[in-house]
Amino acid sequence: AQLISWLKNPEISPSHRRLDFTLLGVCGTEKDVPLLESMFHSNDRKLKAGLDAMIGSYLAIKGPSGLKLVEELYLNKKDAEFTDTYAAIQAIRIAEETGIIAKDKAAESFHAMLDRPKMADLVIPDLARWEDWESTDRLVKLFKESEDAGSFIRVPVMRFLMANPKPEAKAQLEELKKLDPEAFKRANLFFPGVPAKDPPAATN
Secondary structure (H helix, E strand, O other): OHHHHHOOOOOOHHHHHHHHHHHHHHOHHHHHHHHHHHHHHOOOOOOOOHHHHHHHHHHHHHHHHHHHHHHHHHHHHOOOOOOHHHHHHHHHHHHHOOOOOHHHHHHHHHHHHHHHHHHHOHHHHHHHHOOHHHHHHOOOHHHOOOOOOOOHHHHHHHHHHOOOOOOHHHHHHHHHHOOOOOHHHHHHOOOOOOOOOOOOOOOO
């Protein structure tokens, strides 16, 4: 009851609100869901301060079924504010890390970001970490459709392909390296986890 009282007060500081949302995720129940959902739809930015923790609290209570609303409001919605979308991404990451959401469900949520090319680079490393290799063809397509060689998406896509163990991914990496050898160099320079070497030649 005390947590709810604090969270309804828009003057509570963002750091305090984050802590309160985190605690609500631990002790809250389904009866607290309507309050959280009303805050999602609020136009009062003070009430929405600490949105990442608010979404995290919601997912902690709702579990995987809570992803649908989060996707609708922050991932699928192309005109959502960057800060709100990033908060949702952070919350889903933490929910996966803490075992609230399985990695395949988290990856499915992040697929929506592949329809938003200017922000897709934020989630590509997560898709690789979760071994979401079904996204490979979509990522290669995004690489080829990116506006220029300086696109933020090109290096993450190459890193994804470097991590992908499937033979076809190596062939795709070879193809993309020919399109943008500088991006390939940057992929090795900034992410030294993969040896700095050319991909193996594609075989028939």
